[in-house]
Every structure is written in C-alpha cells, then in structure tokens.
Amino acid sequence: MLEIRNLVVKYGNFTAVKGISLEVREGEIFGLLGPNGAGKSSTIKSIMGLVEFEGEIKLMNKKIGVKERNLIGYVPEEFMLIDVLTPMEFFEFIASLRGIKSQERIVRLIYAFGLEKYVNKPITSLSLGTKQKVAIVAALMHEPKLLILDEPLNGLDAKSSRILKEMMKKHVEKGGAVLFSTHIMEIAEKLCDRIAVINQGTIVAEGTIEELRKKAKMEGSLEDIFLKLTGEDEYIRGVINALS
Numbered sequence: 001m002l003e004i005r006n007l008v009v010k011y012g013n014f015t016a017v018k019g020i021s022l023e024v025r026e027g028e029i030f031g032l033l034g035p036n037g038a039g040k041s042s043t044i045k046s047i048m049g050l051v052e053f054e055g056e057i058k059l060m061n062k063k064i065g066v067k068e069r070n071l072i073g074y075v076p077e078e079f080m081l082i083d084v085l086t087p088m089e090f091f092e093f094i095a096s097l098r099g100i101k102s103q104e105r106i107v108r109l110i111y112a113f114g115l116e117k118y119v120n121k122p123i124t125s126l127s128l129g130t131k132q133k134v135a136i137v138a139a140l141m142h143e144p145k146l147l148i149l150d151e152p153l154n155g156l157d158a159k160s161s162r163i164l165k166e167m168m169k170k171h172v173e174k175g176g177a178v179l180f181s182t183h184i185m186e187i188a189e190k191l192c193d194r195i196a197v198i199n200q201g202t203i204v205a206e207g208t209i210e211e212l213r214k215k216a217k218m219e220g221s222l223e224d225i226f227l228k229l230t231g232e233d234e235y236i237r238g239v240i241n242a243l244s
C-alpha cells in the first residue's frame with residue numbers, strides 16, 4: 001500500500017533520514033520504532049508532505065500527492081488542531097474538506113471515545129488526553145485506507161487506549177494498513193505484524209519479531225531486542241554500573 005524508496009530528509013546541513021526504504025502492506029500494522037531523534041517523525045512528515053524530501057513515496061502504486069494523502073488518516077505526535085474551535089466545529093470543518101456529508105460515523109466515534117460532554121467546549125480548554133481523542137476522531141472520520149499514527153496513545157486513558165488498539169486491528173482485518181510509531185515497546189510487540197527499527201537516520205533492522213531476534217542474535221522481549229539493535233543496551237549497563 002505504501003512504498004518508500006531512498007528517502008532522504010535534510011534540515012540545513014543536518015541529514016535526519018539517510019536514504020531509507022520500506023513498505024507497508026495491506027492488512028498489516030507496521031511499526032516504525034527508534035530512539036528520540038532517530039528520524040521517525042521526519043519520515044512520517046515526508047509522507048504527509050510537511051517537509052521537503054528526496055526519494056520516492058508511493059501510495060497504492062501512485063506517486064503521493066494531495067489526492068493520495070486524502071486516503072490517509074494522520075495522528076501527529078504534536079497536535080494539529082484549531083484551538084479556537086470546539087471539537088464539533090473542528091469535525092464539521094474537517095468533514096467539509098473531506099466531502100463527508102453524513103455525520104453518522106462522526107457521532108459513533110464521538111461516543112466511542114467518550115467525547116459527548118466536550119464537543120461544544122473550546123479545544124483550547126481541553127486536557128491533553130481529550131485533545132488526543134479529538135485528533136484521533138478527526139483522523140478516522142473519513143474511513144481512510146492508511147492510518148499513520150505517531151505516538152497516538154499519548155495521554156489516553158486505559159479505555160480509550162484499548163478502543164484505539166481494537167480499531168487498528170479491525171482496520172487491517174478489512175484490508176487497510178497502519179503505520180504505527182511508538183516508544184511503548186510492549187504495545188508494539190503485541191500489535192505489530194512487522195517492525196522497522198530506525199537509528200540515526202537509517203534502518204538497522206526490519207521484519208517480524210522473530211526476524212528481529214535473529215538479527216539481534218538474542219531471545220527476549222522487543223524492548224531487549226530494540227536496545228541491542230540501537231546500541232543503547234551498552235549505555236544502560238554503563239549508567240547502571242556507575243550508579244551502583
């Protein structure tokens with residue numbers, strides 16, 4: 001569904017993404033994992049046209065542009081909301097841009113994420129978790145083929161977190177796809193069909209959990225594997241020894 005080939009992202013003299021390639025297939029949740037500053041968000045912003053890039057990005061075999069990006073539901077790491085509006089006004093604004101005429105799905109999503117009592121309050125007055133729910137509803141309301149979720153569980157309560165995870169599973173069961181970026185290794189291990197580990201702008205490993213274990217030459221949890229592949233396990237041992 002999504003193909004990235006030789007992607008390079010630069011900010012001045014700094015190269016944040018160094019020629020990476022990956023593919024997100026229909027019917028899978030694909031995890032993009034890495035330490036802070038590894039290039040995850042720059043990769044995602046390239047897909048969404050928010051930063052300049054070199055290389056090729058295709059969605060459903062077509063070079064990505066405005067029309068193709070309308071098939072994506074995007075939850076960014078940093079909110080892209082209009083604070084002076086209420087959630088309902090924001091949803092109506094997004095619906096007008098997407099050409100959505102029926103409010104039935106929007107109403108169902110509002111109920112699913114427990115937003116009923118907040119829909120007529122200014123977004124600026126809402127808590128972090130409630131703003132995150134607004135961003136999620138806005139991303140899901142047009143039933144996109146591809147979901148791109150960058151730290152989508154930030155601030156969510158346990159109930160809303162479970163609902164979103166179940167919706168991700170249902171989405172791929174129906175033939176959609178999810179590109180999922182998170183720092184929560186336990187969730188990535190349970191949810192993701194395949195994972196790419198990015199570090200210092202390059203992909204250091206890609207595959208299923210078992211394939212990543214073979215690459216790391218170790219057993220253990222995804223957290224253990226991730227720390228080994230990114231070289232952070234040695235730093236942690238050093239810090240612990242110094243503190244001891």
